[in-house]
Amino acid sequence: MAVDVLLGLQWGDEGKGKIVDVLSPDYDLIARFQGGPNAGHTLEFDGKKFVLNTIPSGIFFNNTINLIGNGVVIDPITLKREIDKLKDAGHDLLAKKNLLIAKKAHLILPTHQLLDAASEKKMGDGKIGSTLKGIGPTYMDKTGRNGLRIGDILQPDFKEKYEKLKGKHTSMLQALYGEVADFSEREAAFFEAIELIKKFELVDSEHYVNNAIKQGKKVLAEGAQGTMLDIDFGSYPFVTSSNTTTAGACTGLGIAPQQIGDVIGIFKAYCTRVGGGPFPTELDNEVGEELRKVGHEFGATTGRPRRTGWIDLPALKYAIMLNGVTQLVMTKADVLSGFDKIYACTHYIHEGETIDYMPYDICSVIPKPVYKEIDGWNEDLTGIRELNEIPQRLSDYMAFLEKELEVPVKYLSVGPDRVQTLVLH
Ligand code: GDP
Ligand code: IMO
Ligand code: MG
Numbered sequence: 001m002a003v004d005v006l007l008g009l010q011w012g013d014e015g016k017g018k019i020v021d022v023l024s025p026d027y028d029l030i031a032r033f034q035g036g037p038n039a040g041h042t043l044e045f046d047g048k049k050f051v052l053n054t055i056p057s058g059i060f061f062n063n064t065i066n067l068i069g070n071g072v073v074i075d076p077i078t079l080k081r082e083i084d085k086l087k088d089a090g091h092d093l094l095a096k097k098n099l100l101i102a103k104k105a106h107l108i109l110p111t112h113q114l115l116d117a118a119s120e121k122k123m124g125d126g127k128i129g130s131t132l133k134g135i136g137p138t139y140m141d142k143t144g145r146n147g148l149r150i151g152d153i154l155q156p157d158f159k160e161k162y163e164k165l166k167g168k169h170t171s172m173l174q175a176l177y178g179e180v181a182d183f184s185e186r187e188a189a190f191f192e193a194i195e196l197i198k199k200f201e202l203v204d205s206e207h208y209v210n211n212a213i214k215q216g217k218k219v220l221a222e223g224a225q226g227t228m229l230d231i232d233f234g235s236y237p238f239v240t241s242s243n244t245t246t247a248g249a250c251t252g253l254g255i256a257p258q259q260i261g262d263v264i265g266i267f268k269a270y271c272t273r274v275g276g277g278p279f280p281t282e283l284d285n286e287v288g289e290e291l292r293k294v295g296h297e298f299g300a301t302t303g304r305p306r307r308t309g310w311i312d313l314p315a316l317k318y319a320i321m322l323n324g325v326t327q328l329v330m331t332k333a334d335v336l337s338g339f340d341k342i343y344a345c346t347h348y349i350h351e352g353e354t355i356d357y358m359p360y361d362i363c364s365v366i367p368k369p370v371y372k373e374i375d376g377w378n379e380d381l382t383g384i385r386e387l388n389e390i391p392q393r394l395s396d397y398m399a400f401l402e403k404e405l406e407v408p409v410k411y412l413s414v415g416p417d418r419v420q421t422l423v424l425h
Pocket of ligand 2: 014035131132133136225226300
């Protein structure tokens with residue numbers, strides 16, 4: 001099987017960017033399959049830090065091709081900013097020819113962002129807490145069969161199509177929200193960015209990926225967001241607008257299910273969530289504050305403080321089931337150093353019953369977590385490079401998780417840098 005999938009098992013920000021970067025040398029092609037610039041994937045190496053929003057996290061390896069797949073929604077302005085930043089840092093993607101873009105990927109228009117912002121504002125306290133990047137409205141136009149795609153930018157009638165969709169959006173904004181904010185600057189930036197995108201190789205990515213598979217190339221599909229933000233299975237309606245699960249890799253790249261090999265599921269040693277919606281193990285107290293401080297839990301894209309809590313095993317088991325996870329990666333174990341006791345939610349109490357699964361409605365009645373208390377470890381993990389340096393209590397924590405989750409933890413991350421990664425099995 002040629003295509004491995006790497007995705008988040010919680011509410012996003014599990015460390016996908018870091019781990020994709022670590023694994024990239026083993027792959028010929030890294031392909032993002034869904035989401036858009038709502039994602040912020042952080043990579044650190046050689047004292048440098050990069051945050052990627054749209055570009056796959058294999059971009060720093062010369063022998064790895066990176067593809068933005070058809071399931072992704074692209075904001076040309078953000079993509080240009082990413083490309084420019086990488087160029088400034090000595091990575092000229094046009095020269096390296098290591099970035100391909102799917103013609104079937106949809107475009108985020110400036111007015112999609114206005115619609116996102118207006119909709120959130122109108123919802124007040126009940127808002128989703130979206131990243132305001134226009135993700136929801138763009139996927140709505142995709143499924144509503146109104147959207148514009150990357151391939152359209154090459155057509156002579158692109159401007160006409162753009163004006164038509166823009167007109168629809170401005171009438172909606174006027175009718176629903178009574179105002180249309182000025183977006184002339186963003187519109188100019190949009191068309192400038194489109195010109196840059198035209199210089200890249202725009203491909204029929206389903207053919208590109210399947211040809212790569214035929215040639216025996218190894219492909220890693222990179223997910224964005226996390227399973228609990230999946231449009232079908234997440235904490236609806238507090239979710240994103242795409243399938244963040246393994247199935248999303250099939251539709252987001254045009255590959256058949258039998259091509260999927262390993263499914264690498266990432267989770268933090270604890271749990272975070274950014275934006276609104278239920279979070280059963282949330283610690284709205286000093287312990288949560290400590291996790292946020294030590295773990296630098298602030299959004300890579302929006303800078304918002306992330307909500308923090310203990311690990312949630314019913315949610316993780318659900319994610320493992322939905323994705324067919326074959327290997328686990330645990331990140332940010334170093335953040336738990338020094339906590340005398342740590343806690344793992346093994347069950348919920350929901351409507352008077354003790355259950356070990358994610359119930360249908362976690363929004364109107366948030367399930368109450370039942371915790372197992374676990375002895376913490378004090379050792380600083382960030383310098384650990386050998387397996388025999390792992391503290392016993394951390395090994396015990398991982399053994400407990402493996403038993404509960406019935407999947408091996410193959411990688412352990414003990415810091416944000418590439419080198420702070422241990423292969424356990
Ligand atoms: P992604 O969206 O899943 O790629 O994750 P983000 O980049 O949004 O958030 C993960 C954050 O944790 C980033 O700041 C990473 O640099 C950082 N990080 C990743 N792995 C580790 C780890 O093992 N320990 C620590 N302390 N930080 C980590
Ligand atoms: P990465 O790939 C964490 C959250 C938003 C909001 C909800 C809907 O970095 O893990 P959207 O803008 O998608 O309509 O917002 O989803 N969200 C993320 N949370 N990590 C992400 O991506 C996210 N992308 C979206 O905060 O709650
Ligand atoms: Mg992120």
